[in-house]
Amino acid sequence: MTLSIETANLTLRYGDTVAIRDLSLQLDGRKIHGLLGRNGSGKTTLLSVLAGFRKPSRGEVRIGGQPVFDNAEVMPQVCLIREAGDVEMNESVREALDLAGYLRPNWDAGYAANLLERFGVPLNQKVKALSRGKQSALGITLGLASRAPVTMFDESYLGLDAPSRYLFYDELLADFMAHPRTIIVSTHLIEEVGSLFEEVVIIDEGKLLLHDDVESLRERGAAITGPADLVDRFVDSHRVLATRQLGRTKSVTVYGELDATSLRDASTAGLGVEPIALQDLFVHLTAPKGGDR
Amino acid sequence: MTQTAQQRTAALTKHLLAQHMLFAGLLCAGFAVAVASLIVGVAIFRGISVSGWEQAATQVPRWYVLFIGVHFGYSVLPIHVAHGKTRRSVAQLIGKFLIAFSAFGALLMVLGFVLEAGLYQLAGWPQALSLSHLFTSPGELHLVLIEYWLRFLVWGAAGALLGAAFYRDGGLGGIVIPPVILLMAVAEMALSPADWWPFGSVPPFMEDLGLGVLPLPVSMVVPLLGALLIGGLGWLVIRDVPLRNKGA
Numbered sequence: 155m156t157l158s159i160e161t162a163n164l165t166l167r168y169g170d171t172v173a174i175r176d177l178s179l180q181l182d183g184r185k186i187h188g189l190l191g192r193n194g195s196g197k198t199t200l201l202s203v204l205a206g207f208r209k210p211s212r213g214e215v216r217i218g219g220q221p222v223f224d225n226a227e228v229m230p231q232v233c234l235i236r237e238a239g240d241v242e243m244n245e246s247v248r249e250a251l252d253l254a255g256y257l258r259p260n261w262d263a264g265y266a267a268n269l270l271e272r273f274g275v276p277l278n279q280k281v282k283a284l285s286r287g288k289q290s291a292l293g294i295t296l297g298l299a300s301r302a303p304v305t306m307f308d309e310s311y312l313g314l315d316a317p318s319r320y321l322f323y324d325e326l327l328a329d330f331m332a333h334p335r336t337i338i339v340s341t342h343l344i345e346e347v348g349s350l351f352e353e354v355v356i357i358d359e360g361k362l363l364l365h366d367d368v369e370s371l372r373e374r375g376a377a378i379t380g381p382a383d384l385v386d387r388f389v390d391s392h393r394v395l396a397t398r399q400l401g402r403t404k405s406v407t408v409y410g411e412l413d414a415t416s417l418r419d420a421s422t423a424g425l426g427v428e429p430i431a432l433q434d435l436f437v438h439l440t441a442p443k444g445g446d447r
Numbered sequence: 448m449t450q451t452a453q454q455r456t457a458a459l460t461k462h463l464l465a466q467h468m469l470f471a472g473l474l475c476a477g478f479a480v481a482v483a484s485l486i487v488g489v490a491i492f493r494g495i496s497v498s499g500w501e502q503a504a505t506q507v508p509r510w511y512v513l514f515i516g517v518h519f520g521y522s523v524l525p526i527h528v529a530h531g532k533t534r535r536s537v538a539q540l541i542g543k544f545l546i547a548f549s550a551f552g553a554l555l556m557v558l559g560f561v562l563e564a565g566l567y568q569l570a571g572w573p574q575a576l577s578l579s580h581l582f583t584s585p586g587e588l589h590l591v592l593i594e595y596w597l598r599f600l601v602w603g604a605a606g607a608l609l610g611a612a613f614y615r616d617g618g619l620g621g622i623v624i625p626p627v628i629l630l631m632a633v634a635e636m637a638l639s640p641a642d643w644w645p646f647g648s649v650p651p652f653m654e655d656l657g658l659g660v661l662p663l664p665v666s667m668v669v670p671l672l673g674a675l676l677i678g679g680l681g682w683l684v685i686r687d688v689p690l691r692n693k694g695a
Contacts, residue, residue: 198692207529207690224687230452230531236693240529242522256459257530259452302531 156183157231157336158302159204159367163213166199166360167441173199175360176213181338181353183303188351189340191438194252196360197340198236201308204338205234209260230259235310239293243282247275247292258300266299269325273318286313287351294322298329306338311347323347345434354432358440368432375430377413379405384423387414395438407434454530460540460547463523467544468513468551475555478507482559483566495572498585500563504556504595507580512552512599516545516606520681521614525690538685540680541607542570549599556595560585581666594638597661597670601634604677611684614691619684626680630673635663637669 159181173196175214181187191197201207203215206222206229216406222228235276247270265335270277273291281289289312297305307326311319326352341347348354354371356364364371371437375395378385382404392408399405407430412420420427450458479500486499501551519541527537560574564585567574574585582590613620640661666689 202690202692205529209689224533224535225538226452226533229528229533232531234529235559236529238693240526240690244525252462253459253526254530256455256462257527257532259450259455259531 157218157335158183159229159304160216160219161204163211163217164200164203164210164215166203166208167211167214167267172359173360174203174210177318177357177362178213179355179365181336181355183336184334185352186326186339186350188336188344188348188354189338189357190354190436191340191357191363195440197357198308199360200357201234201236201338201340204304205232205306205329207234218362222432230257231302232304232306233297233300234306234308235293235297236308237293237310237312238281238286238289239296239310241281241292241296244280246280247284248277250281250292250296251277251416254296254300258302259299262299262301265329266295269295269298272321284336287315287318289314290314291322294325298325301333302335304336304338306340308340309342310339311341311343319343319346323350336419344436345431348432356436356439363439368377369430371435372429373411374407375407376436377407377428377430377434378425379403379428380421380423380425384425388420388423388425396434401402407431409435409438456536456540460543463540463544464547464551467548471511471515471548471552472555474511475508475559478503479559479562483563484647486563486566490570490572495567495570497573497575497577498560499597500556500559500565501576501578501585504559508552508595508596509602512549513602513606515548516603516608517610517613518606519544520607520610520612520685522610522613524685524688525614528688528690534685534688538682541578541681545600545603545607549596552593552599553595557588557591560588560591581638581663597634597667597674598638600674601631601670601677604674604681605631608677608681608684611681611688615684615688623680623684626675630677634650634670634673637666637673640666 159179161177161179164174164177165172169318177200189197189201199208203210204217204222206224209223217228217232220228222232251263251266255263270292273288273295275284275288275291275295281292284292290310294307294310297307297310314322326337339347339350348368351368353365353367354364378388380403382399382402385404385406389406389408393410394406395409396407399403412427417427482499482503486495489495524537524541527540548674564574576583576585581594585591608623608627609620612623
């Protein structure tokens with residue numbers, strides 16, 4: 155089953171604070187979407203509303219064309235894993251899996267057991283006794299093995315060591331290929347996980363800043379590398395996002411599409427031109443107007 | 448074969464009941480041994496003239512049922528919603544669970560009176576009651592069952608309401624406490640009127656008004672209505688409860 159996600163004029167307030175404001179968005183099914191935003195930008199709140207964890211203050215969320223909040227047909231099709239997942243901390247890992255088996259319509263117990271073994275999470279240990287990383291691994295297992303048509307991970311990598319994070323990314327991709335569904339990954343580790351995304355959504359201060367496919371996004375800028383003086387001359391007429399220099403070699407990230415003439419000039423000058431790093435673009439787009447970030 | 452949502456919910460309810468009944472049964476067995484030991488200990492120094500189980504069963508178990516209710520309102524509710532259940536279906540599950548669990552608890556109380564009757568008979572002690580009840584003798588097992596069932600239902604529902612209210616907002620939890628206590632007190636007054644008035648007896652003017660001893664059907668309907676009212680308040684709290692952000 156493939157389900158698309160649609161929000162219209164979505165607004166969510168916490169008292170006087172507006173966490174999400176007038177956010178309209180359409181996410182196609184069968185894709186892995188990256189959700190990016192700075193701390194406090196509203197990522198977690200947005201995912202909570204998409205999963206029916208919270209009722210919007212205004213506007214609506216539809217999954218597969220139906221409203222989400224407390225909808226008995228839609229809620230079981232949506233799985234949001236927040237950090238370590240929502241589990242009873244005093245229960246054992248095995249009990250947490252058993253509960254998911256009762257509640258998740260597409261639960262794959264064999265896959266869950268296999269994942270936990272690979273992450274090295276003991277079944278008989280209480281959840282609260284697990285390290286932060288192992289708790290995250292349990293959350294990831296609950297999310298992937300739920301096989302929910304809409305699966306969302308909200309910073310589920312917290313505490314995971316690098317090998318475990320790569321295991322997560324590999325499994326996410328492999329399971330997505332085997333069981334295509336709509337996946338949203340909210341993360342700050344943009345460079346590490348960015349290659350998985352087909353589309354990226356960037357929100358800032360509760361507002362939608364950008365929603366585009368990754369390839370188009372990367373074409374919005376470029377990294378120019380070469381001798382410092384030649385690079386400086388080339389980027390003079392472009393908006394510079396980031397600069398790195400090692401000895402006489404300089405690499406400058408510029409924002410804005412490079413036309414054919416510019417690319418030819420760069421090639422003639424012996425400069426290397428590579429797609430923009432997603433993280434650089436993110437930093438640029440979410441910088442405050444004053445530019446002090 | 449893929450199970451339907453209803454089948455999964457029914458299986459989960461049975462699983463939760465089995466889990467909690469087993470634990471409550473073991474706790475009750477330990478509690479009964481402790482009460483029996485206390486009775487025998489007292490008997491060494493003086494004669495036994497009243498039911499010890501009556502005192503114990505009326506006090507401690509209802510607090511345990513309240514705690515179970517709090518656990519369901521505070522912890523089970525958000526976890527199940529996070530796993531894709533609707534608030535409505537979790538509220539229904541909690542209601543069904545509490546009805547069945549309260550009945551099981553009441554059965555344990557009945558069993559306690561039966562076992563105590565055997566012990567007292569062997570020892571030649573009278574199993575007299577010292578509190579007021581729907582039943583006038585521990586041998587009226589059907590009334591013992593009904594009284595404790597209703598009592599546990601009210602206390603369990605009150606716990607679930609308090610748990611859900613405190614989960615939703617600490618301030619709301621505080622606001623809910625007075626009406627919950629009031630409803631629990633009214634239910635207890637109906638089940639055990641003579642023990643709720645000042646100095647342990649009904650004042651004469653209440654006797655004159657015919658309110659000293661409530662008719663049995665009234666004593667049963669009042670706590671039932673109390674439980675329903677608490678359940679209704681619970682639904683108002685649960686129906687759009689937001690799940691807390693992690694670390695909140």
